[in-house]
Amino acid sequence: MQIIRSVKKMQKLARELSRRKTIGLVPTMGYLHEGHLSLIKKAKAQSDIVVVSIFVNPLQFGPKEDLTKYPRDEKGDIARIKKAGGDIVFIPRREELYDSEFQTYVEVENITETLEGESRPGHFRGVTTVVAKLFNIVRPDLAVFGQKDYQQAAVIKRMVKDLDFPIKIVVAPTVREKSGLAMSSRNKYFTPEQKKEAVCLYVALVMAKNMVRKERIRDTSKLTAEMKRVIGEICPTAEIDYIAFTDFDRLRPVKSVDKNTICSMAVRVHGVRLIDNMMMR
Ligand code: PAF
Numbered sequence: 001m002q003i004i005r006s007v008k009k010m011q012k013l014a015r016e017l018s019r020r021k022t023i024g025l026v027p028t029m030g031y032l033h034e035g036h037l038s039l040i041k042k043a044k045a046q047s048d049i050v051v052v053s054i055f056v057n058p059l060q061f062g063p064k065e066d067l068t069k070y071p072r073d074e075k076g077d078i079a080r081i082k083k084a085g086g087d088i089v090f091i092p093r094r095e096e097l098y099d100s101e102f103q104t105y106v107e108v109e110n111i112t113e114t115l116e117g118e119s120r121p122g123h124f125r126g127v128t129t130v131v132a133k134l135f136n137i138v139r140p141d142l143a144v145f146g147q148k149d150y151q152q153a154a155v156i157k158r159m160v161k162d163l164d165f166p167i168k169i170v171v172a173p174t175v176r177e178k179s180g181l182a183m184s185s186r187n188k189y190f191t192p193e194q195k196k197e198a199v200c201l202y203v204a205l206v207m208a209k210n211m212v213r214k215e216r217i218r219d220t221s222k223l224t225a226e227m228k229r230v231i232g233e234i235c236p237t238a239e240i241d242y243i244a245f246t247d248f249d250r251l252r253p254v255k256s257v258d259k260n261t262i263c264s265m266a267v268r269v270h271g272v273r274l275i276d277n278m279m280m281r
Contacts, residue, residue, distance in 0.1 A: 025140035060126030197235035
């Protein structure tokens with residue numbers, strides 16, 4: 001397995017490799033968990049060479065977000081990537097990706113204006129800018145993203161289509177802990193007791209899905225009210241940022257659940273902002 005830190009070197013190698021091999025890219029911000037490893041395995045199954053990038057992208061963090069304390073474990077990540085079957089780890093330097101004159105951004109419009117986009121202004125502009133740069137550097141045939149960040153995957157799909165990147169976007173299912181809590185690098189902030197409360201997102205989503213399936217309740221305001229109640233029961237100090245029922249492709253809010261409805265939510269649990277989502281049927 002190769003470790004590459006220079007943009008030029010990565011670009012040169014990618015140009016050579018892409019003549020004979022297919023390249024799969026898994027972009028990450030490091031501190032890898034089982035969820036990331038499942039993305040690497042998915043990329044491995046569909047491409048000859050798997051490149052995993054590790055870069056904590058400052059552009060996608062707001063001024064009050066956890067950029068400086070975002071967890072890092074480069075040595076452990078490299079070992080995990082090797083074990084999962086990665087071929088190249090690309091760890092670009094911040095100054096090389098964003099030099100002091102940097103002034104070009106990639107921005108997707110409408111679907112970045114709701115949910116995460118509304119709560120975290122500028123976040124998706126940071127994501128699409130860095131992902132577009134990674135696409136230009138690594139020249140992948142496919143790139144794999146997780147369903148947990150499903151709005152991110154939808155935004156990237158839109159960018160790929162709008163800007164004609166010849167790249168297939170693969171979305172891999174959310175990997176969960178035994179309790180149902182979606183895997184996230186931010187879970188490491190919790191004590192074991194707090195982690196038990198962090199399961200409130202998953203419990204609320206499953207409950208809403210059951211209400212739709214078994215009780216045939218479709219009204220999203222009723223479902224939202226029940227979800228809020230159950231979150232409050234499990235984690236009385238939780239702060240709900242949003243619970244949104246939208247159509248899957250365009251992320252427009254819906255009043256009544258149908259087969260294309262996804263429920264997304266962001267909740268702050270003991271100071272840690274968690275997101276999760278689930279198709280409702
Ligand atoms: O999902 C993430 O970890 C990041 O948003 C990504 C795609 C690596 C871009 O920085």
